[in-house]
Amino acid sequence: MRKRRSIFDILRERMEELEAIAEEMLDQFVERPSWDTSSQSLEPLCDVSVRSDSVIVTADLPRVDPKSIRVSGISDDLIEITAEMKVKINFEDFGVTHRRGEFSRFSCRVPLPVPVDISRARARFRRGILEVILPRKLGYEIKIE
Amino acid sequence: MSDRVRIIERMEIPKGLRAIFGLPDVGLVGTIAASHIISKMKLTEVAYVKSELLPPIIMLEEGLPKAPIRIFGGEKLIVLTSEIAIPSSSIYSIIEALTGWIWKKKVQEVFTLGGLPVPNRYEIEKPKIFGAASNKNLLERLKEKNIQLIKRGFLVGPQALILSFCSEHGIPAIALLAECFHNYPDPEASSIVIQALNRMIDMDIDISELIEKGEEVRLAMRDMMRRTQAELSRMRKSHEYDIPGYYIK
Numbered sequence: 001m002r003k004r005r006s007i008f009d010i011l012r013e014r015m016e017e018l019e020a021i022a023e024e025m026l027d028q029f030v031e032r033p034s035w036d037t038s039s040q041s042l043e044p045l046c047d048v049s050v051r052s053d054s055v056i057v058t059a060d061l062p063r064v065d066p067k068s069i070r071v072s073g074i075s076d077d078l079i080e081i082t083a084e085m086k087v088k089i090n091f092e093d094f095g096v097t098h099r100r101g102e103f104s105r106f107s108c109r110v111p112l113p114v115p116v117d118i119s120r121a122r123a124r125f126r127r128g129i130l131e132v133i134l135p136r137k138l139g140y141e142i143k144i145e
Numbered sequence: 146m147s148d149r150v151r152i153i154e155r156m157e158i159p160k161g162l163r164a165i166f167g168l169p170d171v172g173l174v175g176t177i178a179a180s181h182i183i184s185k186m187k188l189t190e191v192a193y194v195k196s197e198l199l200p201p202i203i204m205l206e207e208g209l210p211k212a213p214i215r216i217f218g219g220e221k222l223i224v225l226t227s228e229i230a231i232p233s234s235s236i237y238s239i240i241e242a243l244t245g246w247i248w249k250k251k252v253q254e255v256f257t258l259g260g261l262p263v264p265n266r267y268e269i270e271k272p273k274i275f276g277a278a279s280n281k282n283l284l285e286r287l288k289e290k291n292i293q294l295i296k297r298g299f300l301v302g303p304q305a306l307i308l309s310f311c312s313e314h315g316i317p318a319i320a321l322l323a324e325c326f327h328n329y330p331d332p333e334a335s336s337i338v339i340q341a342l343n344r345m346i347d348m349d350i351d352i353s354e355l356i357e358k359g360e361e362v363r364l365a366m367r368d369m370m371r372r373t374q375a376e377l378s379r380m381r382k383s384h385e386y387d388i389p390g391y392y393i394k
Contacts, residue, residue, distance in 0.1 A: 034368055045329055045367055045374075049264075058267075060329040060367075062360040094365055128360065129267045129329065 037101030040088075044081070044106040048113065050136075055116050057132040061106055063087065066125050071132050073118035074109060081130065082107045150196040150235075150242035152216070158191055163222040163346065164247050166257040168303040169230050169373040171382065172331035173366050174260035174323060175303075178338050179226035181355050183217045191218035194243070198235035204228050214239065223252075230372035231303070233379035240303060244310035255318040256345070257307045258338045260325030261295075262385065272324035272334045274341045277304075279312035283319050290344045292321070301384045302377065319345065327382075328374045330366035332359045 034043045045060040061069065061083050068084035083106045090102040116134040123132040167179020182188070193212035203210040213229040231239055247255060261275055276287040277295045284294055300308065304320045311318035321341045325334035336352040343350055355362070 034371060042364075042367070045370055047328055060326075060363060062363040089364070127267045128363065129326075131267065 035101075035103060037103075039107065040102060040104045041082075041107040042103050042105070043108050044083075046081075046108055046110055048110060050114055052136075054136055055112055055114060055134045057081075057110050057112075057134065059106070059108065059110075059130045060128065061125070061130055062128050063089075064106060064128075069123075069125060069130060071121070071123050071130070073121075076115065076118070077112045078109055079112065079118070079121075079132065079134075080107070080109050081132075083130075149198055150194060150238050152192050152242060152246040153195050153212075154192045156191055158218060158223070158250055160251040161253050162218070162250070164252045164255045165222060165224045165342070166243075166255065166303065166307055167224060167226045168257075168259075169227055169369065169376075170259045170302050170304065171262045171327050171377065172260040172325035172329065172334055173370055173373060174325050174331055174334045174338060175258040176226060176369070177330065177332050177335040177355070177362055177366065178258045178342075179224050181335065181339065181352070182350055183224050183226070185350050185354075186219050186222075188217035188219045188222075188224055190215050191223060192216040192246075194239060196235065196239065196242075198232070198238055200229070200232065202229055228369070230369065230376045233376045236303065236376075236380070237306060240306040241310055244307065244314060244316065247311075248314040248316055252316060255307065255311050255316055256342055257304055257318065257320045258335075258342065259304050259320065259322050260331060260334050260338075261322040262327035262382075263324045264327075264386075266324065266326045266331070269324060272331075272337050274321060274323050274337050276322070276341075277308060277320045279308055279316070279318040283317055286345070287319065290341070292341060292344075295322070297389055299384050299387055299389065301382045302380050321345070328370060328377075330363045330370050332356070332362040 047058045049056045057079065059081050063085050064083040065086050070082045072080050074080050085104055088102050088104045091099045112134065115137040117137055118134060121132060121134040123130060165179065165182065167175035169176050193216065194214035195212065202213050204213050214227040217224045225243060274292055275295045276292040278284050278287060287294060308318055308320055321338045323334040323337040325331040332355055336355045339350050339352050342348065
């Protein structure tokens with residue numbers, strides 16, 4: 001007779017499956033270039049953090065002209081960040097002589113993990129870091145008896 | 146030292162030197178600091194790490210192959226650094242081998258440079274420096290130099306292993322950690338740890354160039370930060386934010 005599995009075994013297995021998926025996503029994230037010569041763009045380092053009332057997206061944008069930074073909502077769960085660099089750079093600036101191409105901008109699309117109200121979003125740029133604060137969509141409030 | 150990690154010496158390394166670790170970690174604070182020290186002090190490669198636990202990567206410099214984890218040296222000190230994110234699965238063996246080698250070389254003392262991630266880093270004008278050490282006398286030395294101690298909390302990754310292995314071998318070791326971004330290269334934090342190191346060992350490494358070239362450094366370190374970030378997630382680096390459990394004094 002097959003031994004009945006405990007809820008803990010099932011949970012552990014489920015956790016392991018989720019960890020394997022997360023691991024795969026981490027690998028996929030880095031296994032492609034962070035630059036694109038056809039659009040002359042570099043992908044900035046980005047971070048998404050979900051708080052109780054907002055989603056905060058940050059991006060590291062060194063050497064950009066602050067006035068050129070654009071943040072736009074592509075859909076309910078995707079924003080696009082673009083910024084032009086003050087001066088173009090090329091591979092040789094990094095000491096790399098076997099690749100060709102130059103870069104004039106940063107560009108990335110950031111998926112948002114929870115629903116937000118993009119129309120109420122605000123952004124600021126400090127110390128070369130862009131911070132976009134997107135208020136989360138309000139749900140129903142449950143009254144406490 | 147396990148056979149799976151070997152330290153190959155390119156020249157004879159005198160005993161009794163100081164060793165400075167600058168390995169990839171949050172904000173690449175240690176790596177940027179190490180690279181600045183190597184360049185300012187004109188240190189040359191004296192040894193490298195050879196290990197089957199590392200990915201099959203070489204670094205080409207002027208067309209010639211170099212190992213990604215290397216030791217640079219001068220008359221008084223050696224600097225241990227890496228040009229790749231060290232895989233989380235091999236960090237234990239790599240640091241165990243490096244500290245074992247340091248012990249054999251009778252290194253006088255070890256400094257490990259790094260960062261302490263703070264979520265609101267972009268609101269901080271000047272990052273604060275903190276210290277931890279492998280023995281009580283060294284904690285006193287940190288206090289004398291006005292470096293605040295990390296009295297209680299978790300350390301994860303290279304710093305954690307360097308301090309614990311050095312403590313086991315009886316090698317005096319100090320960690321100098323500046324407040325920094327978790328996943329953005331932070332040359333400003335690197336300049337703060339270099340200034341603290343200057344105070345600790347009466348050196349005078351100029352940091353003005355590091356500050357001036359801050360944006361350039363951030364741009365150049367982007368890919369390494371991305372890969373380091375992935376390894377740090379595997380090491381459960383976020384554990385450092387955890388508040389340790391209840392304890393009875």
